[in-house]
Structure formats: structure tokens, C-alpha cells
Amino acid sequence: MNWDDTAAPAEAPDGALTADRLVGAAADGEDQAVEAALRPKSLDEFVGQVRVREQLDLVLKAALARGATADHVLLSGAPGLGKTTLSMIIAAEMNAPIRITSGPAIQHAGDLAAILSSLQEGEVLFLDEIHRMSRPAEEMLYMAMEDFRVDVIVGKGPGATAIPLELPPFTLVGATTRAGLLPPPLRDRFGFTAHMEFYEPVELERVVHRSAQLLDVTIEGDGAAEIAGRSRGTPRIANRLLRRVRDYAQVKADGVITRDVAAAALRVYEVDTRGLDRLDRAVLKALLTLFSGGPVGLSTLAVAVGEERETVEEVAEPFLVREGLLARTPRGRVATPAAWTHLGLVPPQQPPGAGGQQGLFGT
Numbered sequence: 001m002n003w004d005d006t007a008a009p010a011e012a013p014d015g016a017l018t019a020d021r022l023v024g025a026a027a028d029g030e031d032q033a034v035e036a037a038l039r040p041k042s043l044d045e046f047v048g049q050v051r052v053r054e055q056l057d058l059v060l061k062a063a064l065a066r067g068a069t070a071d072h073v074l075l076s077g078a079p080g081l082g083k084t085t086l087s088m089i090i091a092a093e094m095n096a097p098i099r100i101t102s103g104p105a106i107q108h109a110g111d112l113a114a115i116l117s118s119l120q121e122g123e124v125l126f127l128d129e130i131h132r133m134s135r136p137a138e139e140m141l142y143m144a145m146e147d148f149r150v151d152v153i154v155g156k157g158p159g160a161t162a163i164p165l166e167l168p169p170f171t172l173v174g175a176t177t178r179a180g181l182l183p184p185p186l187r188d189r190f191g192f193t194a195h196m197e198f199y200e201p202v203e204l205e206r207v208v209h210r211s212a213q214l215l216d217v218t219i220e221g222d223g224a225a226e227i228a229g230r231s232r233g234t235p236r237i238a239n240r241l242l243r244r245v246r247d248y249a250q251v252k253a254d255g256v257i258t259r260d261v262a263a264a265a266l267r268v269y270e271v272d273t274r275g276l277d278r279l280d281r282a283v284l285k286a287l288l289t290l291f292s293g294g295p296v297g298l299s300t301l302a303v304a305v306g307e308e309r310e311t312v313e314e315v316a317e318p319f320l321v322r323e324g325l326l327a328r329t330p331r332g333r334v335a336t337p338a339a340w341t342h343l344g345l346v347p348p349q350q351p352p353g354a355g356g357q358q359g360l361f362g363t
């Protein structure tokens with residue numbers, strides 16, 4: 001075999017490319033420890049998402065002016081875009097306490113009843129991953145959201161009775177990465193839905209500058225831009241890359257993050273200029289060099305990089321598709337011209353999969 005290291009399964013045991021992924025959008029242990037300190041505390045401090053911020057500002061100010069509890073708010077968007085942060089900001093702007101729970105933590109309707117019945121008037125209930133709540137809990141939530149009332153079932157079988165329980169008015173803030181999975185009756189009960197978009201590089205630069213200040217790190221404009229450009233439109237990733245670059249700057253440079261320092265650090269961590277990591281590049285490289293750019297089936301591609309199908313499909317592909325480097329077609333995965341350019345490769349004159357290019361514009 002004369003495959004290079006990125007494509008050789010023998011050198012990439014299962015999961016080797018995904019362990020501790022620096023560009024993963026989910027929060028790891030370190031993120032959780034540090035994020036609290038980096039979270040903006042008010043709408044004014046919250047970077048980007050201009051439309052959402054403006055609309056939310058109106059919703060909250062109007063409620064405050066009426067002396068009422070704010071409407072229920074649904075926040076939808078990819079991991080790391082600021083949903084949890086925004087829920088805390090909503091509570092802060094309303095001068096209200098916040099209770100935090102999540103869909104998976106609510107297994108039974110009784111779990112939810114216990115939380116709801118202990119809320120204070122005006123409290124913000126943050127329900128993360130709301131799409132993962134159980135069905136019975138969901139139905140209880142409908143009534144609680146609409147009428148501020150729940151029926152608590154006491155007893156079992158024929159003797160069971162429903163005892164109505166009045167709730168104080170509260171604001172539910174639901175967060176989901178999959179708004180499409182929410183049943184319409186639940187979605188409809190939110191007075192305001194915010195769709196969070198990926199951030200522009202200039203916005204992420206501001207996030208990086210802000211975090212650098214909080215972490216007491218000196219960073220130059222170019223250095224922040226370098227980190228922002230590799231952060232996949234996601235503040236959580238920007239903050240994580242900043243911390244790794246800071247480490248590098250302390251050990252290898254004089255602690256100051258310049259463009260060169262940021263670029264050198266991220267080269268060490270194998271995050272390239274577009275934010276692709278080793279896994280992403282391994283997938284692209286296999287597609288380009290072993291299959292002439294495709295089309296190739298997902299399973300074949302997964303075997304070629306020594307990863308599970310699911311890993312390639314769920315971990316690597318979404319970003320590659322978003323970046324316009326890879327397309328999923330009915331005939332298989334196809335590389336776009338941009339993929340060849342990005343890896344510095346020249347597409348074959350007459351790629352065997354040339355017909356697959358049609359798939360790019362197909363269904």
C-alpha cells in the first residue's frame with residue numbers, strides 16, 4: 001500500500017480521527033468549565049445574530065413595560081451558536097431567576113410536574129434539547145405553556161384521578177438543534193422563535209477579541225482573523241481554538257497572538273485555513289485520490305478512511321457539504337471543484353465520475 005497517512009485505515013484505528021475533536025461543535029468538559037466565564041451577560045454584549053437580537057429585544061422590552069412575563073421563546077440552531085447563552089440573557093434582561101433542565105432529563109411527566117410546580121412567578125425555565133423530551137411530558141407541557149396549569153395524575157388504573165394544579169406565569173425558553181423534529185402543537189405554543197445562523201468571520205473576530213480580553217490574552221487583529229476564519233461559523237469553536245492558540249503562544253512565542261502564531265499553532269493542531277481537521281481532510285482526500293472525486297457510496301468512503309459510516313455521514317459530511325466541498329447525490333458522494341482546489345490537487349482531465357457532476361445540480 002502506498003496510500004498516504006490520511007487515507008490509510010491501518011494507521012487510523014476506529015475513532016482515531018474523531019477523538020477529542022478540536023473543531024467539534026458540542027461542548028467538551030473543558031468548554032463547560034470555561035464557557036461560563038466567556039458568556040455574554042446582556043443582549044448588547046451578544047455578538048452577531050442581529051435580527052434575532054433586535055426581535056428579542058422588542059419582545060422582552062414590551063413584556064417589561066407591560067409588567068408581564070415574556071412570551072415563550074424557542075431557540076433553534078446548531079450546537080455552539082449561543083442558545084444556552086441567550087436563554088441566560090433572557091432571564092437577566094427580565095431580571096428573573098432561571099431554572100435549567102433538558103429534554104433527556106425529563107423522563108416522566110411527573111419530573112416535569114415537579115419542576116413546573118416549584119417555579120416562581122416570572123421565572124425562566126430553560127429546556128435544552130427540548131426535542132428529546134418524552135411524549136407524556138410534552139403533552140403536559142402544552143397545557144402548562146398555554147394555560148399555566150397542569151393535571152397531576154394521582155393513583156393508578158381506574159382509580160386514578162387528575163388533580164388540576166395552577167402554575168405561576170413563567171417563560172419557557174426551549175432550545176433545539178432540530179426544530180424540524182418538534183411536533184407542530186409544541187412549536188405553535190412559542191410566541192417567538194429565533195433561528196440562529198452560523199456567524200460571519202467578522203463576527204467571530206469580535207467573539208475572539210472579547211474572549212481574549214476576558215482570558216487576559218494579547219491578540220493582534222490579524223491573529224483574531226486567523227482564528228475566526230477557521231472556526232466554522234461557531235463561537236464555541238472560536239473560543240476553543242483561541243485557548244489552544246494561547247497555549248502555543250505562551251510556550252513557543254512571547255504570549256502574543258499574531259497571525260503567524262495563530263497559523264503555526266493551528267497547523268500543529270491540524271485545523272486548516274477553512275477549519276477542516278484531519279477527519280474532514282481524510283474524507284475529502286480519499287474521495288479525490290481513491291475515487292477520482294466520486295461518485296462513491298458512503299460505505300466505501302467510510303472503509304477507505306477507516307471510520308464508521310455514521311462518523312463520516314454525521315461528523316464529517318455536514319460541514320463539508322455546508323462549505324460546498326462535497327455533495328451528496330443519489331449516485332453517491334461527489335467532490336466539488338472547490339474540493340480539488342482546497343487540497344491543492346488537480347482534477348483529472350476526464351474524471352471517471354464526470355457524469356456524477358450532474359448530480360450536483362440534480363435532486
Ligand SMILES: Nc1ncnc2c1ncn2[C@@H]1O[C@H](COP(=O)(O)OP(=O)(O)O)[C@@H](O)[C@H]1O
Nearest residue numbers: 035038039047079080081082083084085235236
Ligand atoms: N453571540 C455570541 N457572542 C459571544 N459569545 C458567544 C455568542 N454565542 C455563543 N458564544 C460563546 O460560545 C459558547 C457556546 O455558546 P452556548 O450558548 O453554550 O451555545 P449552544 O447552547 O447553542 O450550544 C459560550 O461560551 C459563549 O460564550
Ligand SMILES: [Mg+2]
Nearest residue numbers: 083084085128
Ligand atoms: Mg447549550
